[in-house]
Amino acid sequence: MQRKPILFVDVDGVISLWGFDPDDRPPGAFASVDGIIHFLSAAAGEHLLELREDFDLVWCTGWKDRANDHLPHLLGLPEPLPWLDFGTPAERTAHWKLDAVRTYAQDRPAAWIDDAFDESCHAWAAERGVPTLLVGTEPPTGLQARHVMELRAWAGTLLTS
Ligand SMILES: [Mg+2]
Structure with a gap:
């Protein structure tokens, strides 16, 4: 049984949305997380459940471990996810x-969904030498069905290669 690829999952701009027209809000619900109001996309939980069939999901968010305090429950995920610790700004060499x-990725195939990639991310993806996919989102809409299709299609190519 082949190991699944990793999917790094950002939260703000992917699952927690902002910048949408308040009169034309996407489906979702407001949630207070550590005293800050977030708008969580209703579709995001379903999309993540689908994606976990093909990927090992990992939180990749400034929420860090606090993502597990709130999101599995709010999104309907069955268990907490591994999460990344980004260290201090002084320890970072590129995108934070x-x-x-x-x-974390080592030499495993990995995808990453985020609303804020920069050139260093694209350069890393291009130079890795193992299958790597960056999927960008827009903060007003976040994780959409078309992103899921793209990610699952990509994961499918790994099985045949
Ligand atoms: Mg973000």
């Missing part, structure tokens, strides 16, 4: 998440 992503 990239060192932790690189260390």
Whole structure:
């Protein structure tokens, strides 16, 4: 049985949405997380449940371990997920998440969904030498069915290669 690829999952701008027209809100619900109001996409939980069939999900968010305090319950995920610790700003060499992503991924195929990639992320993905996919989202809409299709299709190519 082949090991699943990793999927690094950002939260803000992927699952927690903002910047949408308040009169034309996407499906979802407001939730207070550590005293801060977030709008959580209703579709996100279903999408993550689907994605976990093909991927080992890992939180890749400034929420760090606090993602597990709230999101499995709010999104309907059956268990907490591994999460990345990004260290201090002085320890980072590129995009603030990239060192932790690189260390966790090692040489495993990995995808990453986030609303804020920069050039260093794309350069890392291009140079890795193992299958790597970056999927960008827009904060007003976040994780959409088309992203799920793209990710699952990509994971499918790994099985045949
Ligand atoms: Mg984000």
